[in-house]
């Protein structure tokens with residue numbers, strides 16, 4: 386699913402009006418109805434609902450929502466925040482229609498006009514929408530502040546008032562902090578930015594049938610991976626397949642005290658469909674690996690405690706494997722750096738690079754150019770900062786991410802809530818699965834195993850990253866259902882992996 390910017394959203398609105406065709410006021414009605422359907426489902430009975438409307442089309446939506454909720458016998462109070470002498474046409478139209486069916490519309494011009502809001506009330510925020518062009522000031526700012534201080538449940542229409550759709554807010558901005566955002570048709574870039582968590586709440590998409598052809602043709606670097614997008618990428622297994630059909634992966638993982646990382650990664654790799662797996666680990670991990678992951682072959686390093694790349698066991702060179710995954714628990718010993726230095730120039734197929742392998746790259750930047758093109762790098766934000774620089778806001782971080790992926794021709798998975806997969810072409814795919822239960826040691830190692838398995842099976846690296854991140858998050862969601870987000874562990878995520 387695409388994520389469009391504020392200008393494109395405006396153009397999409399126009400395109401729908403012209404091409405369907407539909408009168409603007411009817412499109413607003415459709416949006417209001419879609420909101421109301423969601424609202425009635427979520428709040429089947431409220432004792433009191435206060436709707437705050439601005440003067441643009443977001444406010445127009447709010448007035449239409451008020452009328453539709455009144456028709457459904459909801460107790461509604463409407464407050465129009467009159468901050469300017471100018472109203473949009475569709476606002477005025479809905480204002481006239483509402484006046485016919487409501488006893489009184491309240492106007493908020495001065496702080497004294499802002500009503501007290503009680504804890505059992507629901508507030509619908511329709512003050513400013515995607516047309517926000519500057520920070521909220523004056524009476525808008527005061528009203529937003531009062532809503533934020535109130536103990537009520539707050540639902541924002543389309544986007545929290547004061548929050549920009551696709552650019553950074555300044556820290557001083559006053560923005561609604563909703564419990565829910567009900568947004569029209571497509572997600573907004575603002576929703577996936579970590580700093581905006583409290584200005585978005587739980588967000589829901591409602592379909593208002595905007596012009597599909599416009600959406601299909603609109604150029605955008607931003608995508609949001611939904612279940613149907615991910616499932617389309619899944620390869621089917623042939624009836625006459627054998628284990629040779631699904632690749633042989635080599636996983637370089639573990640060090641003394643961190644053999645668990647190798648175990649988790651290996652188990653995840655096997656649960657993600659790899660044909661064969663060899664784990665190269667320090668020899669102290671040999672018995673553990675052979676016991677905990679009997680399906681994997683183990684190549685013990687000559688060194689007991691760290692990876693050096695040497696072994697008494699003869700195996701093919703790493704370049705002969707379908708792919709190589711490196712990083713989980715490997716540490717940053719000079720011997721391990723030397724191994725990485727020797728290894729990279731020998732590889733041509735895309736590989737997976739994680740954890741301390743990334744930190745070694747940060748500290749030895751000349752190695753970045755040696756990465757096989759289209760390799761998948763999986764930094765968490767701290768590792769990404771080491772690879773690049775600090776950022777002033779989430780939008781600058783996205784630019785750094787895009788530029789890095791382009792420059793080194795690699796696929797970068799910036800991990801976190803809504804993990805971002807950046808491609809060498811400059812696209813960014815945000816993931817929709819996963820939950821805070823994944824914030825626990827070892828879940829990143831699991832992801833490395835998952836991605837290594839997908840590359841070994843011949844998935845295109847971009848598709849592997851989008852798909853792997855999606856199913857890893859989905860396994861996290863299943864684990865959270867079974868164990869709860871607090872009790873779940875990385876092992877539970879491995880066990881919950883299911884590719885359908």
Ligand SMILES: NC(=O)C1=CN([C@@H]2O[C@H](COP(=O)(O)OP(=O)(O)OC[C@H]3O[C@@H](n4cnc5c(N)ncnc54)[C@H](OP(=O)(O)O)[C@@H]3O)[C@@H](O)[C@H]2O)[C@@H](O)CC1
Nearest residue numbers: 398413416441442443513514515516517518519520521543
């Ligand atoms: N997407 C779709 O297809 C559909 C969208 N729909 C709805 O339309 C909404 C977008 O509507 P919108 O463009 O009228 O924008 P909205 O935010 O209501 O107000 C803009 C006005 O406010 C002003 N203004 C801006 N910032 C300000 C500030 N800080 N303080 C004071 N004023 C400020 C701005 O002034 P200007 O920038 O022009 O000076 C302008 O006059 C969208 O969120 C959704 O709810 C649905 O109805 C149907 C389908």
Ligand SMILES: Nc1ncnc2c1ncn2[C@@H]1O[C@H](COP(=O)(O)OP(=O)(O)O)[C@@H](O)[C@H]1O
Nearest residue numbers: 800801802819820821823824826827828829830
């Ligand atoms: N709040 C969250 N919501 C969704 N996913 C999360 C959240 N926190 C962490 N994750 C996921 O958990 C994984 C953590 O990886 P990482 O930080 O490398 O952990 P580790 O190094 O312990 O294995 C990533 O895939 C990340 O996207």
Ligand SMILES: [K+]
Nearest residue numbers: 510513544546
């Ligand atoms: K709003």
